[in-house]
Each structure stands twice: as structure tokens, then as C-alpha cells.
Amino acid sequence: MGKAFCEFFAGIGLVREALEASGWSCTYANDVDPKKRQLYVGRFGDDGHFHLGDVWGTAEVASRISGLPALATASFPCVDLSLAGRGRGFEGSHSSTFFGFVRAMEALGGRRPPLVLLENVAGFLTSAGGRDFEAAARALAGLGYRLDAFTLDAAMFVPQSRPRVFVVGVDDRADPPGVVPRSPSGWMVDAWAERLETADRRVRPKRLVELMRSIDLPTGWLAFDVPAPTGRPPGVATAIDRDDAQDWWDEAAVAKHRAMMHDRHRERVDAMVAAGETFVGTIYRRKRDGTTRAEVRFDGVAGCLRTPRGGSARQIVVVAEAGRLRMRWMSPREYARLQGAPDFPLTGNTVQDLFGFGDAVCVPVVQWIDRHVLTPAAASIARRTPRGRQPDARPAPADDAGGEREEHVA
Ligand SMILES: C[S@@+](CC[C@H](N)C(=O)[O-])C[C@H]1O[C@@H](n2cnc3c(N)ncnc32)[C@H](O)[C@@H]1O
Structure with missing residues (x-):
């Protein structure tokens, strides 16, 4: 099946670095920063799909996305959700660009990807007492996604402490194996709650589980089987010259x-x-x-x-x-190693390189999510599609601007 994806808040492209390894192909990337773009293009070449522009330019964003991508990723700015942002949360102009992403998804109408992945800092769970996380969850549910959320620390894979929150959205075109939905309230048995409660606390921390349990989504919650890696990452000495x-x-x-x-x-x-x-x-x-x-x-x-x-x-x-x-x-090369991208081409401008890698995702973390969540979910879409046909776009609601039916881009 098609494993085409769109990378929002693409930065230097470490989501792409992670996903391409398993056959995903990036058909659209968006970021507003020309210096990040320079690093991105230095690694992936200028294939014309990097859209240097504001995510709030909804019409242009939607018009540049071709075909029907299977996945959209959004590692939106963390500054208002982290300690550095003085607690502005979604009131701040940086992290609220998340809603620019939501608006772009809305504008895609029937071409909206069946899968989305968000990434942000641990402060996403505490910002505005959890209300920002809830607002994000409700916005995705409003687009038709059932949600799961978990945390992973880069230190499980590389010698860098980098705890991060991930939210996965799956619409009803996907039916990933081994995923348990939340039971309707009042049911005696809830395999979803049991999975969350019995999971490794590094993947399902108490704060996150409490938040998920407290938010009643119209689409519902899911729980993927996301294991905590058992291997021991190498020590920091391996990354240092x-x-x-x-x-x-x-x-x-x-x-x-x-x-x-x-x-x-x-x-x-x-x-x-x-x-x-x-x-x-x-x-x-x-x-x-x-x-x-x-x-x-x-x-x-x-x-x-x-x-x-x-x-x-x-x-x-x-x-x-x-x-x-x-x-x-x-050095920037050591930053690149600690993000799991040891050979990534640098610009030679130290500040630019450090900005690029300091903001980026950690490659093996995204690969772990791909292996346990994204690729199985994408495969489930392919399985539901009769042989020889591309999966249909979901029917667009009457008011969707970009709602014509198109095919998945392979
Ligand atoms: C956390 S970083 C994402 C890093 C990226 N995932 C990577 O691996 O390099 C957030 C990105 O959002 C971009 N950004 C901030 N405001 C934006 C906007 N209004 N429109 C598009 N991109 C924006 C920043 O330039 C930054 O690269």
C-alpha cells in the first residue's frame, strides 16, 4: 500500500530520516525556517516538495499536498509548553501553531490522512493543568481520529535524556491489529484501561493515563501495544570525540x-x-x-x-x-549522533546546525513508533483495500473545500 506521508513542522527532517528507512515516502514537508530548510535540503535534496511557509497559510498548504497521504506528522513548537515558555501553553503564538496544522487537515477534507502523529515535550501533559492536551485531543477527535498517547525517552535508545509525548490518531479506515479500544462507560471489563494500567510506566506514565481516562472523546481512545525497549543504549562516550x-x-x-x-x-x-x-x-x-x-x-x-x-x-x-x-x-556532529543521525550533512555554521538538531526528534524513537504503531496501522489500511485498488478517500463532508476523491500516493 501507499506509505506516503506529510511532515509538518519538518525542521531539518529527522522524522523523514526515521520513516524512510521502512519504506515511507515524504510527499510534502512544511516549515517556516529557511535555515532548517537548508539542512533538510542538504540531506534529502531539493525535490520541490519542501514548502517554506507558515502553517497558517491553509489554502496554500492544502493545495501543495498532492494525492492522498496515509500519514501526517506534526512535531509542533514546544517553546510555550516547556519551562522556557513561561507557561503560555496554547495561549502562546508558537505552540498554538498546532491549530494551524488542524486547520490544514480540515481543509484536506476527503483527502485527510487516515493516520496522524504528534510529538511534543512532557510539559504538554501539564500545560494549563492538562487543558491544552485535552484541547489538542478534542481537535483531533473533531477530525474523526480515535487516539492513543504514550511517552518515550530518547535515553532508551541513545545516550541522551529527551522525554517526549506522542499522540497517534487513527481514523476508521485503519484497523491495526492488537489495538484495544476503550470500552463504553459502565462496562465491567475495559481491556483498554487494563492495558494502560499494566503498561511500563515509562511508556504510560500515571499523569498521562489519568489524563486520558478523564477525557471523554466522541471518537474514543485506543491503546496500541507499545513496548518499552529492553536493550541498553551505549554510553555518552561513544558519541564524543x-x-x-x-x-x-x-x-x-x-x-x-x-x-x-x-x-x-x-x-x-x-x-x-x-x-x-x-x-x-x-x-x-x-x-x-x-x-x-x-x-x-x-x-x-x-x-x-x-x-x-x-x-x-x-x-x-x-x-x-x-x-x-x-x-x-x-559539537554539531555530536548533537547529530545524540539524535540518532550520525552521518547527517552539516552546514558548517555551528549555530545553525545546533539550532537544527536541538529542536529535532530523535530518529530511533520515531523508528520504534513506526515499527509498533505506524507501519502496522498503514498495513491495516492496505488489507482493507480490495486487491488492485487504492484505498478510497473518505467521503468529504459537504462543506469540505478539498473534498474530491483521490488516490493514495504510493
Ligand atoms: C520542534 S521543531 C520540529 C523539528 C523537526 N521535527 C525536526 O526533526 O527537525 C518545530 C518546528 O516548527 C517550525 N515552525 C514554527 N512556527 C511555524 C509556522 N508558523 N509554520 C510552519 N512551521 C513553523 C519551526 O521552524 C521548527 O522547525
């Missing part, structure tokens, strides 16, 4: 950051240097009680990559080796 060609800081900058460490962090680092042990870690500078601290991670996992807005958001590499202590800014 230790050769002398790197841009290591001079002694004064190292001493300054050593002095900024918490006492117990400094003692631990000093002890490893004195013992000639090898240690590779990362540091974030954070303001604590008015003082800037250099906080060292000793757990073999890098902190969450962020865009380098302000000095504190860029991660620092710290290496103790053969009695020497070295430090430097983490």
Missing part, C-alpha cells in the same frame, strides 16, 4: 567551569583525574539561587539537547583522561 583536533578550551576556561561545579561534583571529577581514570560526561550551566552552576552528569547520558538560545542552553563536554581534565562546547 576525544582527539586533540577538537576545540578544547584553554586552562583558564576549564578552571572557571571546574570552580562553578557543585562541591561534590568537583570532588568526584578531581578524584578521577588524580587516579588517572577515564571519564566522559556532559555539563549544563544552570542558574541555582542566583549562582551559575556547572552541573556534571555522571550517568553516561547527555542532558536534553536544546537550541542554543543564551549561553546556558549549549551543552559542554567534560573528559578526564590520563590525569588531564579537558572541556569544550559539544
